[in-house]
Amino acid sequence: MKQKGWKDLPPGSVVLEGGSAVNFKTGSWRAYRPIWNKENCIQCLLCWIYCPDMAIKVKDGKRGEFDYDYCKGCGICALECPGKKGKNAIEMIEEGK
């Protein structure tokens, strides 16, 4: 991306677009990748509330896929997931494997 010159900067370094961090993808930070095993999911949404990176998509109150553009692979969701009958619905695997 071409960097702006000083004449094109917003006055006072104010960031004019709220939530523009969505343009900064953090998925590449991941060393481990969470995998969602739908069949073990009880839709409790604990993974969603505990995810520090808002990387679990939820639509109409239902959990969807991970948002790998932003997921940093911390593993909190996997650790906190109750799963079904003791069977975890999230598994962490090494990235790139």
Add this chain to the structure above:
Amino acid sequence: MATGLTLKELSKKEDRFTHGHRMCSGCGAPTVVKMVLLATDYPVIASNATGCLEVSSCISEYTAWKIPWIHTAFENAAATISGVETMYRSLKKQGKIDKDIKFIAFGGDGGTYDIGFQSLSGAMERGHDMLYVCYDNGAYMNTGIQRSSATPLGADTTTCPAGDVIPGKLRSRKNLTKIMGAHNIPYAAQASPSHWMDLMKKVKKAHEFIGPKFMNILAPCNRGWRSQTNDSITLSKLAVNSCYWPLYEIEDGVTKITYTPKDKVPVADFMKPQGRFKHLFAPANEWLLKKVQEEVDKEWEKLKKQAECGC
């Protein structure tokens, strides 16, 4: 009051703190912010003290804040938001603004307990209609894990390192939540992201009072605590269940414990997984570990008495 406080309902709300922020993987602070904002059913404007949250959430043209947000410096998140709030009141009085807006200041423990203490105390005393949220990770993390007055007894930090002669921090934490309660503000509370419902109820409650409110929220930092990236929620649960971080509120001067652990666990359970306490598990430092437990017990008993007598 708890209406809408189901995860299902909450998940339908828009994130006002977005992904794309650059806090470390597994950091507790963004979860705290997300919960606070999810529990805020009003238009809201926030200020933020310099620190991990601030430097990672607004960099060049990337801001994770979908709400109006202002960072000015380290020690003055309270003073800064008090200015915003005063302008709001002025314009409202003049009929130039009609919306109801809430004001929140976020500061780390360094920016709140230490360098920002005066600014916080002043803003609370002045009675601004605002909520101050301290995300307490127990050290100056942004500058590399230096001791603050929120650093727990015995912890190893870069300025109170555990050495052969001195076993880490030898002073106990400042009890900021109680100090804020003593400001005779309508509401002060302590919360933990592990207990999300309790946390959000408190935020909702706080917003219903007009005047200054304070919340101290535990925010595990896997870098500074030298723990795992996946354990911020587990550790905050242990902090609560060991009564190291009791959940309570002080409403109009009356203390109420909002969660009593069924089985109080030893504080060592909370400390063991954290590298910053590793040295305390060496035989030579047993006395200090014991002291930590004694202090936690003493504080917990004091808190219970306070809650019992309704004072």
Add this chain to the structure above:
Amino acid sequence: MAKIVAVTGNEAVANALRQASPDVCAIYPITPQTDMMQKYASFIANGKVSTEPILVESEHSSMSACIGASAAGGRVITATSSQGLALMWEMLHIASGDRLPIIMPVVNRALSAPLNIHGDHSDAMGARDTGWIQIWSENAQDAYDNTIQAFRIGEHMDIRLPVMVCLDGFIISHSIERMEYLEDAEVKNFVGEFKNFLPLLDLDKPKSYGPLILTDYYHEYKRAQHEVMTKVKNVVLDVAKDFEKMSGRKYGLFESYRLDDADIALVILNSAAGTSKDVIDSFRNKGIKAGLLKPRLFRPFPYEEVAEALKNTKAVCVMDRADSFGGYGPMFMEISSALYQLKEKPALINKIYGLGGRDYMPSHAELVLNELNEIASSGKIRIVKEYIGVRE
């Protein structure tokens, strides 16, 4: 219709502030500013102005709250002196970096240690690199007029910068002077409604103030800030022109007093300029072509114009009521920078006077003018920087 009054400098400035009807005002006491904001608080208490006060617990919070209030979107004022300004120092840079037009009278006072409550310019001179516009005032009338003009300058859409209006502690802040007030309606009309620019309170367009900006853009942001400062001079002159239309009083970037054909000249700020002018007159009566330049706009500094005004002189003394220990006085450094660009420059000396409120007497000006006269004829400078009015 102007109204003749006899008031202190502090009261005059408090009235100028009231007439601009700011939305928010941060208040914290420090001598010799204190009674300016006390006066202002009484205006609020008596319904003379609708400003919302913030009674802060320190000047650091005062400037922080002003920044928050100004970013929120509205007209904001505070006032301070000395230690208070020093405590604000960190935040002064943030106010200007964020481009917030906060208006702040600074009642000049010495800095500790030793503790001293009297007038000198150490406080504001120490803040000259903070990115604020600085306008200096000789007397209560100047301070009043400058304060009114400051709103127009700082809030100008091409500028949007904070402004300090400096006046001498006690000598001006506490002495009663005869001066003219403008009508409230005139000032209101002159200053105009506050125009919003990127207000935080605009919920529909959420903005973030105060990002982290590293090596990729910081330099560019500072370049942009410098650019704004280059536009200030013209705005100051335009505003002064409008002000003259309304008040009949003329202001420029600086005041030249009998300077046109002068061989020797003093450069001197604020109240001491008044004392010096009488001495200049007496030298003129003796047939010595003496003149005086009293800077008004100190930041940004009008280098070219000052050089132009002094270029035909033979010897100039820059009088500083502040010191940069180990360096020359702060005003001297500016004047020598200005003159350096000239092919033929006058001889230049620097006297430090009046620190901590030490009286500046006509005899001091006489001494300096006599020395300049000698330098002008001999071309020899005895010493560049020297304290005057000091006991050996």
